[in-house]
Amino acid sequence: MTSNKKYSVVSLFSGCGGMDLGFKGGFSFLGKDYPSHAFDIVWANEINAAACKTYQYNLGQEIHHGDVWEKMGHLPNNADIVIGGFPCQDISVNGKGAGINGKRSGLYRAMVETVAKLKPRIFIAENVKGLLMRQHAQDLEQILNDFKKLGYRVRCKLHSVADYGVPQTRERVIITGTRNDMEEFSHPDGMLGADEYITAQEVLHDLANLEERPEINHIWSRAGKSPDQGNRRLRRDRPGYTIRAECHGNIQWHYELPRRISMREAARIQSFPDDFIFCAGLRETERQIGNAVPPVFAWHIARAVADFLNNTGNA
Template sequence: MYKSIDLFAGIGGIRLGFDQAFGNDIKTVFVSEWDDKAVETYKANFGKDIDVVGDITKVSEDDIPEHDILLAGFPCQAFSLAGHKRGFEDARGTLFFDVARIVERHKPKVVFCENVKNLVNHDRGRTFKVIRSILEELGYEVYFQVLNSKNFGVPQNRERIYVVAFRKDIAPETFIFPDKTDDSKMIKDIIEKQEVSPKYYLSTTYLTSLKKHKARHASKGHGFGYEIRELDSVAGAIVCGGMGRERNLIIDERLTNFHPETHIKGEINKEFIRKMTPREWARLQGFPDDYKLVVADTHLYKQFGNSVTVPVICAIAKEIKKCLESN
């Protein structure tokens, strides 16, 4: 039985991937997440009695249980240029420092992190250099690779960096990240089987403003603005803010009820253009259909945009498990 801790847990996407890969051989012994709505979703799916600790920066490493695997989808923050020590001290004041101090105290067998692809180039490559050197300083072999979600059974073009660090006494000679498992999925594979609520269809007023916004940028030579995705293509990366939903619009002609369910300006557009639903976003991230969506749509879009692609995590976790079992 491997014990794991789930830091910056969000809605539990990393944990879910490891649970799928390890089955009954893994047990989560500590969870930290500060966002109340994310905690609500997490508890609805992993157990309402789970004790989720809030701000990890206020938790002493001594109060964290012993564990074999540390999971962290930590937010990327700038590392101070002060000092130029490129090591443990450089991480102070960043959330990665909290990962580092827990690793230093508990020396888990594996540290697993996920982050944006640009982490490698952030601050001219210095941020990632600090992260890597800290883990090496703490006695770990560090492996990393950028993988695209569209190669792992979901129709989403999402590149993220995955970092796997093994404690040196048990580290494999090399760690091979999974290449791909399934790159055949398209948007039509994840859309709702039934007609969706009219609330997901854009109003004529809103659609007109989106068209004007796009035309304004096009006249300046920019490619900004809304995007309608073909059903036999893949979605762009879903993100929690800004144009996240508008960059992944689809045409769904099954609508029969054109009466608005919410207060809108104008009327429902007759071009059948709609946003994807939160459930469809959950599927774009590879969450199973029995994953419970218990908070309002606004929060769900943010949560899935911020989360990880579960099948990618699962594929990597399977490789980690093989390495651990070969020791």
């Protein structure tokens, strides 16, 4: 069964809009079109003011700026879908290991409360690979059980975004839940094998000789060599390394140039279209890009969600 119905979406922890852009669709990346989806984002929230500015500029719609707990009173009465990448600093490999008891990662409970209130047909939650590490096994079980108690069939899968045409070796956990009165959602599989991944040279070569242009975010950090992760150099024949949010200027080096990659180059590695402009300076743009869900990856998740909803009826 197919349908032309528009599905309503509530977006939490929206950041600069990477996941939301993927759900909306209607953009191009590396010469490939990603058509619009039948989703209408009816409510979105983000605590970072600069990210809200970027979101509104590029997605052209309102976003509620502020603490999610303070804004939840303004949620709509219902929605077909709830999406969000709840903060992961306490779970990340580079984090402090506090797990879901940490101040930031414990915010997943806001998503649980939103699902409890809106009773969406499906929810999509994104988080870091670290959630699957042994030391976080109890955290993951708690998260899944909290959603299951609301009457949802919950599934969890690790995805490599390079499999979906994102030029980056980023791995992320996607947690999905469908109401118990519906069929179970099947996670989409990637389309590309390792020998088909988009390489750093393919995605960046045309920017190599371009001087800095702040209006398109083609600016880069002058930070010197670092003994930590910031000393890695891209390899021209493989996808980029994971773009981090808190690199403090120590973002990876260009595969051949004597400089770190620019913010436009980082955005390319995250699969943002070139007309997506980050309304911030260097450091804040680094944070927005690193925190984002790659739009191309989100587009493929959204297409699977649309197909699922269309084929399970509109009740």
